[in-house]
Amino acid sequence: MRELEYPFDSEYILKKSKRIRRQLLEEGSAFLHKKIAVLGGSTTHDIIRVLELFLLNCGIEPEFYESEYAQYWQDVMFDNPLLVRFEPDLIFIHTSNRNIAAYPAPGTGEDEIDAMLEEQYGHFAAMWDRIADRYHCPVIQNNFEYPFYRILGNREAVLPQGRIRFLNRLNEKFYRYAREHDDFYIHDINYISAAYGLDKWADPFYWHMYKYAMCMQAIPEFSYNLANIIKAIFGRNKKSLVLDLDNTLWGGVVGDDGAENLEIGQETSLGQVYSEFQRYIKAQKDIGVMLNVNSKNEYDNALAGLNHPDGILRPDDFLVIKANWEPKSSNMAAIAQELNILPESLVFVDDNPAERDIVRTQLPGVAAPDIGTPEQYIRVLDHAGFFEVTNLSEDDRRRSEMYRANIERERQQQNFGDYREYLRSLEMRGTIKPFEPVYMARIAQLTNKSNQFNLTTRRYTQSDIERFAADESYITRYGKLEDKFGDNGVVSVVIGRKDEAERALHLELWLMSCRVLKRDMEYAMLDGMVHACRSCGIATLFGYYYPTAKNAMVRDFYGAMGFEKIREEEDHSSVWRYDIPAVYEDKNTVIRVAE
């Protein structure tokens, strides 16, 4: 919904929240349902009200638990039965500098200050440890914003007695905990309050009147930033940028002005603005964002522009370059198809409001932010948080490389008459093993991101995944695939629940990344499951298909794998059965597998 896209009108959202909520619920469908516990150290009512809107807008329908006023710590430490029964999928702890029990004073000694710091930190760390122990769910914790006054003036930041210094040290301890613990995330309100303006943010009126840690008008910014982390945790990040060229990546029109006359580089102020923007975009590649071009241009002119000697971005930074005279919305759809991702994973960046509008109307779900004037591009894209980083995995850093290898493979495929011959030429090597600690994060990420090749679309946190791995009554397998063009990483996940009495295995999850479609990896996974079953006396597999808006491609997957359909409901969900034959021949013949 346009009203909820960054940059948004906070006051409008606050005023019209009830109507916006009603519309979101009417228009949306197939929401991901998530239970979110908000444990507050100050009032949380309006934070939740606005957070709900932003989450609905990313396809997540939250159900909230709200602690009684300032009971965040007690709820956890004394196992509030309401919270225990709620079984949260995520816990958010909303504390602020108003919750610091004791600050150093100008005369406090350094040893005493260190002890105070440990005590404040211990109060929080004990709570986080208990959450990890009891709830096994992701935790989001605010860091501390700065106070709105400084007793020691500028020395506040320097001396151990200063509150600013004290909060900085405490924040550092929070960050260390976050680095050392999976599924623990910091909500950086120190940054958000600075970007918003600390004097306005910390308006004491709202604390003393209503016990709000920040002013009412800042709540949408706060909740938006929080919603970004939540949607990233639950796999709703965008994946790819699609960029216009003329007046977006450089000043001027390359077809009219000629590449040599474009504004890019250090010669002019505007040229410098575009250089900084290109550098910003290039850095997105390092966090796994795939870059593409969608420009109304002759292809050769587009390349000439991208080869400008003072440019930062180069043609090979992009996976797909569409420079033609087709409607931009068709180019967008084509790019999504070539990358094998859904159009709604794309962010379209274009200086022209008319082009943005066409893309928005033709391809609902594609983000096309109002990026403003060139000097505002970075701020708008950055604060929009499309690609919020939760876990920077090796896979993220290498994503562009992997997709490029895919495009290479497709080109090669066209040179082979026989598909199996082509598959053999890829020299594929697979690893299919029970879940291992190094891959837990990636496995959880896949269960949240995979929509198309996903039979049951069950979403799991990393803690869930770790529990399956440790539970004897489950068989878990991840699949990793390499070939001569590169390493695809972990691409497939299967989880089966044992039924000892029936000597059967119920396949609760079977998913695969679309980047390895038609590579026979699914057969290799079946072989792996069958081998595992035979070694523990299981003779029958049961497969389940639950339809969603996105997984029609696997409706007959089990049929293709040799299962027999034993039931189909009206909504097309189905149950399949496979009796492992006495003599089982591996179905995969093209991937060399290590088990």
Place this chain on the structure above:
Amino acid sequence: MNREEVFDRLNEVFRDVFDDDSITVTETTTADDIEEWDSLEHINLLAAVEQEFGIKFNMGQVVSMKNVGEMADIIIAQLGA
């Protein structure tokens, strides 16, 4: 801005905030008259009124305000100043 215009605009704000087009506020309307108007919604309502009229209530005013008529008094006084 005369009192009638202030009430017209207040009406719009109330309707937006409570998402209810049947609301019509008068001099004597209080929180008891509107079902959803509780202490938490009150915060949001005041923020929306401040934005509508480009004014700011101080703490004393918020604490003492008894009904919509008194709210209008404060708005008119601030706009007139």
